[in-house]
Amino acid sequence: MKALSRPNLYLALVHYPVINKSGEIIASAVTNLDLHDIARAAKTYGVKKVYIITPLDDQKELVQKIVSHWTLGGGSRYNALRKEALELIEIEESLESAVRHIEAVCSVKPRTIMTCARDVGGRIGFREIREKFESGEPYLLVFGTAWGLAESLLETADYVLEPIRGNTGYNHLSVRSAASIMLDRLLPECC
Amino acid sequence: MKALSRPNLYLALVHYPVINKSGEIIASAVTNLDLHDIARAAKTYGVKKVYIITPLDDQKELVQKIVSHWTLGGGSRYNALRKEALELIEIEESLESAVRHIEAVCSVKPRTIMTCARDVGGRIGFREIREKFESGEPYLLVFGTAWGLAESLLETADYVLEPIRGNTGYNHLSVRSAASIMLDRLLPECC
Numbered sequence A, B: 001m002k003a004l005s006r007p008n009l010y011l012a013l014v015h016y017p018v019i020n021k022s023g024e025i026i027a028s029a030v031t032n033l034d035l036h037d038i039a040r041a042a043k044t045y046g047v048k049k050v051y052i053i054t055p056l057d058d059q060k061e062l063v064q065k066i067v068s069h070w071t072l073g074g075g076s077r078y079n080a081l082r083k084e085a086l087e088l089i090e091i092e093e094s095l096e097s098a099v100r101h102i103e104a105v106c107s108v109k110p111r112t113i114m115t116c117a118r119d120v121g122g123r124i125g126f127r128e129i130r131e132k133f134e135s136g137e138p139y140l141l142v143f144g145t146a147w148g149l150a151e152s153l154l155e156t157a158d159y160v161l162e163p164i165r166g167n168t169g170y171n172h173l174s175v176r177s178a179a180s181i182m183l184d185r186l187l188p189e190c191c
Helices: A032-044 A057-071 A074-078 A080-086 A095-106 A126-133 A175-186 B032-044 B057-071 B074-078 B080-086 B095-106 B126-133 B175-186
Strands: A009-014 A050-053 A089-092 A111-114 A139-144 A159-161 B009-014 B050-053 B089-092 B111-114 B139-144 B159-161
Touching: A009 A032, A009 A095, A009 A175, A032 A050, A032 A057, A032 A080, A032 A175, A032 B175, A050 A095, A057 A074, A057 A080, A057 A089, A074 A080, A089 A095, A095 A139, A126 A139, A126 A159, A126 A175, A139 A175, A175 B032, A175 B175, B009 B032, B009 B095, B009 B175, B032 B050, B032 B057, B032 B080, B032 B175, B050 B095, B057 B074, B057 B080, B057 B089, B074 B080, B089 B095, B095 B139, B126 B139, B126 B159, B126 B175, B139 B175
Parallel strands: A009 A050, A009 A139, A050 A089, A111 A139, A111 A159, B009 B050, B009 B139, B050 B089, B111 B139, B111 B159
Antiparallel strands: none
């Protein structure tokens, strides 16, 4: 019987370039619970790394401080499960530097799968992505904070994943919820 | 062609009685982003109300203050989408009082579907619950904060839903992630 191979999947949470409510390009502030929730969901579904993307030095320091607390400091002794999840986090200057990091580990450049709740064309479905994962090649699933990834970044995507539609027409999930649901759809339970 | 009827589903987030890391029964503090994330996911999937369950007066006041900001105050003008979601929130003293509230609206007592990441017996599957929803009768999906619902509450459940397993054996999702994933599994996309 062939063993189930786990997809070679990485995740990135982008704080720049993203857009604000008015559609302007901004660098968003890091939200503490984004780190926890997304790292915990990533750990649950076997994602290999969670890249927190920000070019801002004070935001990098903030992320480092939070992650260190849970992986090395008091938090690591208080809650070993939280430690395991937060250990997945890496801080990177840009999406390009995260791509280079994965390329260095895997010896092949990852394909990017970007997400966007807005109405943009040329989407790929969840089933098609699951089939692609079977190749064992690396993929990087990319989420935007604030009001979503900037158009300039989306234009560089290998794939843009279809959005979560729910069943009401209401389209305003948190990035924490969207990432959790998408991981559940892309990486079905093995047991 | 028969129109798809939306399930008659309510959600409750319980802050008492829940357990802490040591298994002791506590009343947990309300987390701001629980309200936002769960209300937004509930709105996305057509849940009718989100009951925040706490017997503590200062916590009720906190929830009321947060909800009022987004439904009546400055937040409602800043972000109308957030307003729509937060309007689903009702504060209740206990799970029993939430059940009575639903019973008063629906003229029939809702069945409770409780959730628990711990290993407890007698679980019902997602597919079976989806089939039950077709009756149009009211159901109340119940989540615990902190380390989960107290045993004394779980014993009163009509159903205990199977847990989310992921594909790694790691079992430590946030309640925000678990609620989002469970709604996605129980209320599939209509379009």
